[in-house]
Amino acid sequence: MKLFLCPACGNVLYFENRACERCGHRVAFLPEKEIMSALEPDADCWTTLADKGKGRMLCRNAEYDACNWLTDSDDANGYCRACRHNGMVPDLSDPAQLAGWRELEVAKHRLFYSLIRWKLPLQTRRENPAHGLIFNFLADDPHSGHRVMTGHDNGLITIALTEADDIERERRRLEMGEPYRTLLGHFRHEVGHYFWDVLVRDGDRLAECRAVFGDDSADYGQALQRHYAEGAPPDWQQTHVSAYATMHPWEDFAETWAHYLHIVDTLEMAAEFGMEVRPKLDRDGELTARIRFNPYEVRDVQALVNAWLPFTFATNSVNRAMGLRDLYPFILSPAVVAKLGFVHSLVRDVAAA
Template sequence: MKMKLFSCPSCSHTVFFENTVCERCNHALGYEPQANRILALEADEGIWKSVGAYSDAGRWKYCQNSEYGVCNWLIPGDSADSLCAACRHNVTVPDLGDTEKVDLWRSMEIAKHRMIYTAMRLGLPLVTREEDDEGLGFDFLSNDPGTNESVMTGHDDGLITIALVEANDAEREKRRTSMGEPYRTLLGHFRHEVGHWYWDRLVRDGGALDACRAIFGDDTVDYGDALQTHYANGPKPNWQDEYVSSYAGAHAWEDFAETWAHYFHIVDTLETGRSWGVIVNPRVDEAGLLSTRIDFDVFSEGVTTQEIAGAWLPLSAALNSFNRSMGHQDLYPFVLSETVIGKLGFIHDLVHGRIGNATGKAGAHRG
């Protein structure tokens, strides 16, 4: 459960982003990305018609990948497309005859769809590899048993590779602990790697290089050397004063991608908080420093970085406390310095077109 709460248009029962059937009225459900809504559906001559509150929404078909239980997004019934606005970015998917790999792919798609959802809510461009040689694409790959090489998660000119094994919870946790990371999730991978792609489109190609370098540093420093230095010497001293994570200090590109990922973490969780009507008002908080009412639309053009940070700090503190009560690690094991909040402010202004030439708004919400 996350992000916006939805209700079944047929019976008004609360439903969630990945639901495919309403548990109360048993109508088929599908997510319609263009209008950001869940539709209740009834079969109609080999296709689906919208019923209930959105009975005027017309006829729809499910994404082709719904056949494998990895997608519930809808496509207009008269469209020639077979893949939805999220799945059309896939370049390589696992062997569909391998049940275990399809199960891992399903977890991948849940995370990827959630990342795409946030990009759409922010009005960001989503261009496929078919539309542009450097468009956004995803390879979900397994290690080749014939070689000793492992698949490396990363980004290369718009093509994002995610190692399929990362969808195995035990393996991912093993990697997290071995690398000393406080946080490692599939959703975090998608949000970080797509940050590199948006750096290309919004910073490099968006007239924002000078402004970005003033905040994140010199991206022309040799990337390979910088990573070698980071892994050989460890994090920079006192990295917490300037970076959202120790890895962000390795290179300006990683600082941007890490900050981008955290911006997505924050706005998405704040939308969830608003949907649930969350108010944080600790009894011991006489000064009101840990109190907030999440009653604003975090995706609105008028929301400021100060409003976002002012709501996030109390919310994340409360969520961390809940996790500790259940014996889990902190939900958000990070501390945001004033410098980092300033970097998040840069991302906030960038995605809203207030930095650069605002070309990032083109191509948004296609589906």
């Protein structure tokens, strides 16, 4: 994630800003240019000061304060590149459900920022009825007691609205023994399943992927039952990025994909702030890193890891000083780094095509 500048006054803008706090201009994100722009009214539309664009429209979900993106200039349906992938949304006349959906949209838009930066293939359900990417945001039914489960099914990603409740999400995190559980993490994990279909299965990379992650033809239902009955192997941290990743090669890929996006997006933000880690007691340089590079342009995944490890050592230590959990409570073993390298090669091949 980057920092942005208001083209009207030069003030620093953040990705979720709706207005410039210095000059008061309405601001919005232009996904095709990956920039934020100040806006000026132009009849029934907007002019973008960043590129002198005419006739731009805010996404229809701006009406609910759920989106700050602009639509494409030739768009006909009124939704931006992120929101055109929405299927079902919760009852927006319910203030609690509206608030929860807004939180989900913040995470979803950060996901799409990364997917667009990588130039990954993004087809809607209208463009590809069989396997287009679509998100359903669903609330539990209080009358029947039905609980929505977050998951992926052939391009359809269901996100449980209850995950936007901080208390409920923390309860589930503790119940499932997870060190980390966030809305953005859910989105990154579930879209990993989608891109396994698109880039691995349909991209002629299946044999290569199986050599790294294992045989995905193993029965998923049996693997799920075994995981929840027996848990992860005692030495799972030597081979997997999380305990859940040990359940099945599909979950291993999705978890690794999510962590790759965690690393790249966070390092980009660190680079925007010019962060440097140089502990006074680190005489051999193992905990030193100067994060001044664009992680989306790095060729070797090891360069990402070499910056990520010192950065997370430092941020974890700062969090502990505040009595908080580690920012990144995971171990990147050599086997996990190799899996991250496979994901790195997938996205780089697409970006270079």
